Amino acid sequence: MSHITQLALSLQNLECVKSAVTRMAGATLNGYKTIWLKGKSRKVLELQLPDFKLPLYIDINTGDVFNDNYNGQWGKLGVYNKFLQLYASEVAKEFAINNNYSYEEEELAGGKIRCTLSAIESIKDSMTSEGYNIG
């Protein structure tokens, strides 16, 4: 391993938002709305998370998420964070599919998710060296 990159999510991939919603029981996407936020008009995607009193708004152009859970009284932060995790794993999966990697996902103790992307050429090389005929 030669480097480790740490990053914060930016929700700018609509397809991955949709996939994350599909994976989260009780979450729904309610389409686009135009709302007035932080001094300007924004076209945002409305997301309803399970047990959240108010919907969240995602600006797909900037990746910003607008969320008011009233310090947990109107929705649990853990539910929102789980959605972010699912979104990140969907981005990793899409990257794997588009860039010739295989994809595996596992949930670790403590709630972390580990995604392993293996280069397809490396898999072919190791199978060939082990005597498999893979054409």
Add this chain to the structure above:
Amino acid sequence: MGKKIIVNIGTDGVSAISVVGTTGGTCLKMTEKLEQSLGNVNNVKLTDDYYVALENNAKIQEKQ
């Protein structure tokens, strides 16, 4: 060992990406597009393997 990208996603959605099976600048290139897809890079930590690869490249160039 085959080339692998490992993405660890914390319970707060913050992700850490690392590469195994390759060294040096190649691994930075491997993860660049994925990083851009996920969001904003907070921190990049180069490990010993990165510098070993740089040293090896320098030695090869000296011999040539």
